[in-house]
Amino acid sequence: MRLLTVMVAVSVAFGQVGQSNDPEPALQQAIQLHQAGDFTKAIPLYRAYLKVRPNSPDALTNLGAALAHEGKYSEAIAEYSKALKLQPKSPQALANLGIAYYKTGQISQARGEFRLARELMPANQQITFLLADCELRLGDYKAAIAILEPLEKTLAEDQGFDYLFGTALIRDQQTDRGLTWIDRILRRGDSAEARLLLGTTKLDAHDYGAAREDLEKAVQLNPKLPEAHGYLGLALAGIGDAEGAAKAFQTELTLDPFSFVANFQLGVMASAEQRNADARKLFERSLALRPGDAGARYQIATLDLADGKVEKARIALEALVKESPSFTPAHIGLATVYFRLQRRQDGDRERAIVGQLNAEAQAAETKKK
């Protein structure tokens, strides 16, 4: 996927930008090795330099970049953080720290760093794309649109932009607008990305059979396309093929352990089969990927209720209905909690709310038909 290439490029670019002109031979040698791609040998030289000059933000940033190239993201995060303590407005360190968070699935933290980096480098397209991608992954589609919309005219021929912007519009239910971007992508020929977008559009319309066709084509064209297997799983679940859906979610998790859709849906499946311990792990991971996500918090509350932690469930569900008064499942859970706590009046009140919300939903469905 294009975005992945962008991230790697950004990482190298900032590694280079962050180089110091320190004359000491160890640092120079480290930079040379770094540029030659020999990160393994560069790392100890950076460390040697930092032993003598521990307060060099550039050397810390470069060390972080080398560690990131070696896949040692936790160590990289530590070095970038040290650099940022010394130089809080270093765009390179901020961007690289964002990438390290992104690579380790800490999308919320990545978003924070990219936001700061973008303030310092508003014209940097790579940072903009990464920030928009974070917003998409965190489910804040409107924020992604707000970031990308100003670039609509200047980047209209950029395939990566088309894909990101089209995805944001479709996920935000702006289907008609989103379809024009799918058309743009399709004009360049059939592609996995276009099929994924078409599939998700049909999923939103609850046309699961048609969505499955597009999503199967997407994974045929690019079996490693991020999110494609996850959305294929949703389509399969929609047509009642639970087994196929579970396989698709597992494949997605193998490709991307930080997929919110796959973690969350496998959690729902585990919960339905009363494998509560498995379900809890998956929902907790989902919540780590999308902090504050109402669905994941609700699922954890229902597991708490099933495990007899009624008071904990009450606190979580009361917070949820306060934030989202029309979130029917949370009212249902809360009614059950109140009855378990012998608070009949409160339980009856929640049940009345559920009855009203269900009647409204039914009326809306009838009107739609």
Place this chain on the structure above:
Amino acid sequence: MILPVALLLAQVAGPSTAGASQQKCGTCHAKEAEALRSSPMAHALQKPADSDLLQKNPDLNFHAGRYSYAIRRQGDRFLYSVSDGTDTLAAPIQWAFGKGIVGQTYLVERAGTWYEGTVSLYSGTQALDLTPGHESLPRRTLDEAFGRKIDSPEMRRCIGCHSTDAVWGRATAPQSVLPGVQCWQCHKDSQQHAAAVTKGDVRNAKIAKLSTLTTEDLGAVCSQCHPSWAEVSSKGPRGPLNVRMQLYRLTNSRCYDSADRRISCTACHDPHGNLETSASVYDSRCLQCHGPANRPVTANACPVAKQDCTTCHMPKVELPGMHYQFTDHQIRIVRPGERYPN
């Protein structure tokens, strides 16, 4: 009891230990174990040879469109078949779901795939008819007409309730199944309890006493298999189809009180025994609250009748195609011409 979505099962890999296990519990709990032996829950899943309903009906036929269905006894087994006049698909029935109070739905395996039979056997008519939920399924090919394919997650859900100790590995078929609901399906720690009692280990012999649970907590135990208010409120069904979700209906009753055990499932039904179908049997339960001696302020006495309370306050509802009248557990004053509530 026939479930709307079909049910099924694979073969048992090892010998059934149901009898032996009940016997073990029965050493101390003789009355309960004996009652459970003949209860509908203990027979929620049966091998065809153990099904009284099938034994009484060894040659059954049914027509749906251009397809002819048959269930016939052949020696020890029952063969399920469908024909379009030219070709025939047939396979032996592996499992019967339900004791047969309402009817039975059958699970058949053909060419490595499990199917819920398109037709079920109904006790009310002693005849085959479409399985609930199959009315709207396409039957464009003989394979589609044969039955509905069941995948392993659905299988797990079905056998999770209709059997005990279904152990699942990575394969889609259960490795061992204990047909029907046995003691430890509800009494979760009973195996540990039995082992501790055998050893004289008093400390570990402790077991949760379900009879001390509040109405709501007991409902949570029953709702492992009988859909709860929460489940039906979120997933449906809406309208008369939910008459079969007794727990949901009961908790919608005005007199439902989560703290009052007189309105719990077990206040009226003996979980170890048979289902009482005579209305008069339940009068004493109603009078626990509505009788003169125990009546709280809100529980009025009936101005119309003094017996057979459930015949008016828990009306019967017949679902199309099920040939059985289900009791609506939403206890209420039924007004003439009122719509089915909730």
